[in-house]
Amino acid sequence: MRSAFLPVCMTCAIAALAFGCGAATRDYPARPIRAIVGFVPGGATDILARQLGHALTRNLGQQVIVDNRPGGSGIIAATLARDAQPDGYTIFFGTISTLATNVATVRRLPYDPLKDFAPVTLAVSTPYFLVVHPGVPVKSLREFIAFAREHPGGLNFASSGTGGGNHLAMEMFRAMAGIDMVHIPFKGSAQATTEVLAGRVHMTFSQPAVMLTHARAGKLKVLAVTSRKRLASWADAPPIAEAVPGYEANSWQGVVVPARTPDPVIRRLNSEIIAALNSPAIKGRLLAEGSEIGGISPEEFARYIRNEIEKWIKVVRDSGLRLD
Secondary structure (H helix, E strand, O other): OHHHHHHHHHHHHHHHHHHHHHHHHHOOOOOOEEEEEOOOOOOHHHHHHHHHHHHHHHHHOOOEEEEEOOOHHHHHHHHHHHOOOOOOOEEEEEEHHHHHHHHHHOOOOOOOOOOOEEEEEEEEEEEOEEEEOOOOOOOOHHHHHHHHHHOOOOOEEEEOOOOOHHHHHHHHHHHHHOOOOEEEEOOOHHHHHHHHHOOOOOEEEEOHHHHHHHHHOOOOEEEEEOOOOOEOOEOOOOEHHHOOOOOOOEEEEEEEEEOOOOHHHHHHHHHHHHHHHOOHHHHHHHHHOOOEEOOOOHHHHHHHHHHHHHHHHHHHHHHOOOOO
16 A cells, blocks of 8 residues: 555656646746846946846836846856746846856856756847047057057957956957957956046957947047958948958857756747847847847757857967966
């Protein structure tokens, strides 16, 4: 009797658990969602998170609250997101830094992007603009490269954090262009761009959402873009590849959730985020900046992250960088 009773109880318990999980996912979301961002307010990731959060709040009927946790090239935020309950009520706006380049540059990374998170979707891929303070005495990318070669170590550049996407993009540019500059890291692209605006740093690789307004006002000088082709939104900026053959780099942001988040919740988030990305207001802004809309499946995003990790590991290895 006892041996027969135990399997029946276990079967009932499993069925009850499955029923409970199914009910929870059918009712999702039933309370506000926290969206963790690893950088300070005003940067490209924060701007995107707030736009998507506003759209998701409207479409899901629950508030999406952006939680900025800057520091350590997004490591603080990623660790916080990893440790959250896998129930769909914490989403993480991962970036090229937190989900790819940190693997290549941080020796003891406290999380594994491929094991500790479940991909939802790639949101956007965006080139960087090479911008300098108007006081830097150059008018073009070629003049900048020549000036930097004439003054080795005399120029500095700001990044959104050591080992982050725009830092490695700049390191790749330095190596391929044969120039020597001093790296000054900050806690996000907004801070990095602010330092260039103030003239305390000579240049940075900035994302369009952060720099376009300042550039159009003449407060920043745009010399080039990191995409292979010129952008319609800034046709005067030549691709770096015109002066440095073979160069190309892009920033990207995507949404992930803690591993073991129920698949129905992931699919719901995927469909809602893709719909928000393709809404006229968000899509129009992103395309005007030269960005490409992501909106891919969780499986495709998993492959994308894996390929990006492999790419930047190779860049770091080939360049001989020692960042940690």
